[in-house]
Amino acid sequence: MGRPALNRQPNTLLAHWLVRSGLSNVGLARAVAQLARAQGHRQVSPDESRVRRWLAGETPREPLPELIASVLAERVGLPLTGPDLGFPGSRTIRVDRPDLPWNAAGTVEAIALLTRSELMLPHTRNGEDATRIHHGEHLLTPLGLWISAKGTVTGQPHTGARGRHIGMTEVNGLRELTRMFRDSDNRLGGMLSRKAVIAQMADATAMLDNCAYTERVGRHLFAAVADLGSVAGWMSFDSGLHTSAQKVFIAALHAASEGEDQALGAHILQCMARQMSHLGHIDDALDLVHLAQYGARRQASPATISMLAALEARFHALLGAFDESERAAGRAEEAFTRINPAEEPTHMEFFDLAELCSTLGVVHQISAKGDTSTRRSDRAEKSLSLLNQALAERPAHRVRSQAFDHLGLARTHLVVGELAGARQESAAAVKLFGAVNSTRVADRLIELHDEAGPFSASSETNELREEIRQAVSPTSYAKCEAPRREQAHRH
Template sequence: MGGKQPNERLTAWFGRSGWSKGELARQVNREARRLGAGHVSTDTSRVRRWLDGEQPREPIPRILSELFSERFGCVVTVEDLGLRCTAPAAASSGVDLPWAGDRTVEMINEFTRSDLMLNRGFLGTSLSVAAGPALLEPLQRWLAPVTAEPAAPATAGRAAQGASGSGGTAGRPVAGPRLTPADLDFLTETTTRFREWDAQCGGGLRRKAVVGQLHEVSELLQEPCDEPTRQRLFAVTAELAQLSGWMSFDVGIQPNAQKYFVLALHAAKEAGDTPLGALVLSDMARQMVHMDRARDALELVHLAQYGSRLSATASTQAMLFAMEARAHARTGDAARCRRALRLAEETFEDAEPDTDPSWISFFCLAELRAEAGRAHLDLAHADRAQLTRALVELERAVELYRGDRVHRRAFALALVAEAEALLLADEPDEAARSAYEAAEVAAGIRSERLDTALFTVARTAVARHGALAEVARLADRVGADSSTMRRAV
């Protein structure tokens, strides 16, 4: 018979979710309204037909992908659900964008405006998180040389476009610089202040301020300016977009984070700043590790390493090796992980902080120790002998983080607690105390990643040793903090 075959993939994901058919239908309808697809009206019988093999029309496959991805904390593609996407996945995710300066500016302006208008800074199913070829193939063009557009017959000088970008001001009248060098210095200094805020407070408290500044700079880029000014503005734009992406990632708004990272990569290319582009790719790799797509993370890191091999400082190269180690650890490849960590150590010895760009200043010795600790902690899931090394590295990181690195120190303390909980399974007091200290340090920080790390330790401790005083104290403290940290951004 030629009837429909049950959709076993969707059925498996649906069964694991714990949702009823009615709950899934309600969530689909809610997300469809947020997307503006008012024609979507799903009920339990429609969900049953999907499970039985019916292929829903767009935007439902994309909505389902987003819902299941959020539910499980990893990328669940349309194909993973056994569905077909009638629109190209890369286009719906906002990853496959034209590498043209003017178009990049327009998209940053539009995206930041939409982000600022929404209460929670979440664009819903108008975006999804791309992974696999849909993510990697468009980004390969980051390495392609920039070529000027063909000269228009009636526009003199269009072919003489600067080598820093494919869009820019070619073909338009260029006025004298409206911004002075002092103005550009001020914009750069403001971006540095935003980074310092993130180090102290996490992504939640200042995210909208950074997005607002990015929107304002994109407005400046739409005005005629000379090429040196344009390049500097694109460099500021790239840094602000990268930071907007990082803060969105930190508070758990993954689709927005990926879109900002992609826009930052485009802006960095227009600025001619390959090392900054490598930083953006390393952030995208970190996001993929977080979402259990370690092989995608490796591809992104390798792209960053190859593209910046002739221009990145030792600090940036060491950071990329450390990120490579993290990705190898997630795949369970201990030998390659150790090799990448060794290269990170050796390269970091050649670092000259005085010559580094300001955006890599976060990668200090404490950060290197923390990354090594995380890598060994991931390896410990297959080899418990790695736990001792992980604990040593993470405790060293906690000691090294300066007072202004509150966010990162709190995260390292949470990882210390996780390592102690695994290493000292029968003696939970130490883990509970470390996690409690992390919660104390994290007071006032808005970070979904930190929140999740603390909750992981607390849940494990309560499940195994809920009657102990230290564990009960931790559960109360983390519960109180989490209700605060989960408020709308």
């Protein structure tokens, strides 16, 4: 009922899905036998010992792979095939779904497949791409396993199948490259360097798969690949490649898990939360922040705590929960006072006073827009104060962030009908947009254009809207205008 395999390895994919299904070995054997009889395969009658052999690496004969897949698919509520369960086929890992196995081998294979396909992917600004991302329970349920996942990295001794030994020198070199790519993203946007980062990620994953290293070096290398993946995912998001970004973020989260770096995992989850918010999935964004907060509760630095609380405040405000938003903003400000920059991880270097002020300034802008009480003007004034402080504190090279600050100011001015201020800040944002390649900035400009619509009787507003039309290419505008209108309406 099975074929022996040379150099047989345990089937970790089958084990993963068996755990997800809640079935025991006996339960799987019985369910497969029952389905086989129902389909007319009278000769197929596996028992518990046969399931143990499959888990140990034995490949079952046809039609068993698809029977097993059908049983497990029904239990977990997801489509599965034989290759998804580690049985021979064209592909072992499905990188187009969020439910990757939480183990080192599966993570390496997923990143290798992903980077090979990514290097062939052309740059696009196809708005339909955003409709294909995973969201809701289909995304959050598998990612929730991050909390309990344990690293499975072991040392890889030198053998005929593995090449040179690597150590912390190579890991530190990869970290320095990640810092360089992150700086390029801040200065120029994600489009220019995205494929270079994907290629570097592929090379780093090849080291995991082909080189010899100790367990300690392996964990650090997985964490370094995860951090590089967070940059690659962010650049893809900034380029408007949303499904690509989500796949890279998920693979990077698995790599962070193998590196046993929960704080880095929280950083990747907050990147995903920002993407979900950008696409209008605010409930999912808030859930991702809560997942990050809980999962990294023992490792989170003050900067991480402050950043996650600030994002929580933003998403509560978008959902109209203004009291919850204010409490989260207070936690963000309190945690920020405890930051010692020398003790923060490198991936948190971006979260400085300017970033806190900008995030909370947008929180107050959103609250002002949604608040019809007498507090509206106070919220708007607080927003303007914080966003102006963010601009004053921004390092000169954070060009894209400066554009977002000006856009935040313009939108706050619109909330209270200060059209001259909105026009001035919009012009500054458009000028900076010319210096960066960022679909996210284009999306925000289009949102501002739509929000200015009710003030079209004003010549200043018409100039604002026309300048945005000229700045954003007609093709991009046509693709993004309708989705952004719908999102603005939801907010």
